[in-house]
Every structure is written in C-alpha cells, then in structure tokens.
Amino acid sequence: MEVILLERIARLGQMGDTIRVKDGFARNFLLPKGKALRANEANKKKFEGQRTQLEARNLERRSEAQQIAEKLDGKSFIAVRSAGETGQLYGSVSTRDIAELLAAGGFSVNRNQIELNQPIKAIGVTNVAIALHPEVEVTITLNIARTADEAERQAKGETLTTAEAIYGEDINDNARPDSFFDPNEAEEEA
Numbered sequence: 303m304e305v306i307l308l309e310r311i312a313r314l315g316q317m318g319d320t321i322r323v324k325d326g327f328a329r330n331f332l333l334p335k336g337k338a339l340r341a342n343e344a345n346k347k348k349f350e351g352q353r354t355q356l357e358a359r360n361l362e363r364r365s366e367a368q369q370i371a372e373k374l375d376g377k378s379f380i381a382v383r384s385a386g387e388t389g390q391l392y393g394s395v396s397t398r399d400i401a402e403l404l405a406a407g408g409f410s411v412n413r414n415q416i417e418l419n420q421p422i423k424a425i426g427v428t429n430v431a432i433a434l435h436p437e438v439e440v441t442i443t444l445n446i447a448r449t450a451d452e453a454e455r456q457a458k459g460e461t462l463t464t465a466e467a468i469y470g471e472d473i474n475d476n477a478r479p480d481s482f483f484d485p486n487e488a489e490e491e492a
Contacts, residue, residue, distance in 0.1 A: 364435050376442070380453045395421060422444070
C-alpha cells in the first residue's frame with residue numbers, strides 16, 4: 303500500500319514522503335495513529351494544503367522534546383530488585399518499570415518511547431535509549447541492584463555477581479577445613 307507520511311518515522315522516511323509499506327502495517331498502525339494518509343490524489347492535495355501546519359506542529363513537538371532531553375540526557379536512575387547470588391533477577395526490568403522510574407524522577411515518558419529490545423534480567427549498570435521525538439533521542443543510565451548500598455558500589459565500578467562481593471572479601475579466609483570434625487580421627491584416638 304502506498305502512503306504519505308505525516309511525520310518522520312525511523313527507518314521509513316521523512317514527512318511528505320510517499321512510500322510503499324505492507325497493508326497490515328498501514329491499516330493497523332500508520333493510518334489509525336494519524337502518522338500517514340493513503341496516497342491518492344485527494345489526500346495528496348489535502349496534505350499539500352496542511353503541509354505548513356504539520357511542519358509547524360512537528361517543530362513545536364521537537365522543541366518540547368529537546369527541552370526535556372536537555373534535562374534527561376545522561377541522568378542515572380536506580381532500580382532495586384531482588385536477585386540471586388549470580389546476579390539473575392527474580393523477574394525482569396521492562397519498559398513499564400523504566401517509565402515508572404522516570405515518572406518518579408519527574409519525567410513524563412511513555413513506555414513506547416523507551417527503546418529496549420528485550421527486558422533486563424540481571425543486575426548491573428545498563429544504558430537505555432529513549433526516543434522523545436523521532437528526531438530527538440537521549441540515553442539514560444539504569445543501575446539495577448539488590449539494595450541502595452549495592453547500587454552505590456556498582457556505580458563506582460564494582461562487580462556484584464561474585465560471592466566475595468556479596469559476603470565480603472575474606473569469605474575464603476573464614477573457612478578452615480582443618481576445624482571440621484572427622485569421624486575417622488575420633489575412632490583412632492579411642
């Protein structure tokens with residue numbers, strides 16, 4: 303199906319481009335969301351009549367997104383989750399969780415603006431891309447840890463997935479194999 307784009311869409315084209323897309327993509331996404339019009343003569347004339355309004359609206363949205371991007375870019379957020387000793391989370395951190403963290407930080411970001419290919423399933427520091435506008439993208443740092451104290455340690459660059467990091471540096475010094483009871487020795491002494 304041929305459509306006329308009413309705004310810039312990543313990997314498709316710029317505003318005003320006439321492109322060919324699959325019918326389902328056009329019917330289920332582009333047309334209902336108001337991102338495109340069918341490419342026929344009536345719609346082409348309608349688009350040319352509204353072009354200046356659409357460009358002005360796009361410029362206004364981009365400037366709003368740019369203001370938010372200046373405040374949000376490079377910020378770090380902490381997510382406290384329960385996890386096993388190896389760092390595997392009991393659950394995951396999804397786009398919904400990240401949107402809630404950003405809302406708690408005072409930023410209004412929709413979860414479909416967060417570009418996360420798959421949920422995060424391990425503790426650690428991760429960079430997450432957020433597309434506030436098709437032309438404005440920022441990156442935030444997400445620190446996922448078991449506690450706030452561990453989050454601080456991770457921010458300094460420490461790896462928390464080893465037993466030494468969890469229980470302390472001297473975990474092997476405290477274990478003394480010679481102090482364990484050996485039943486064979488007790489029989490020899492008797």
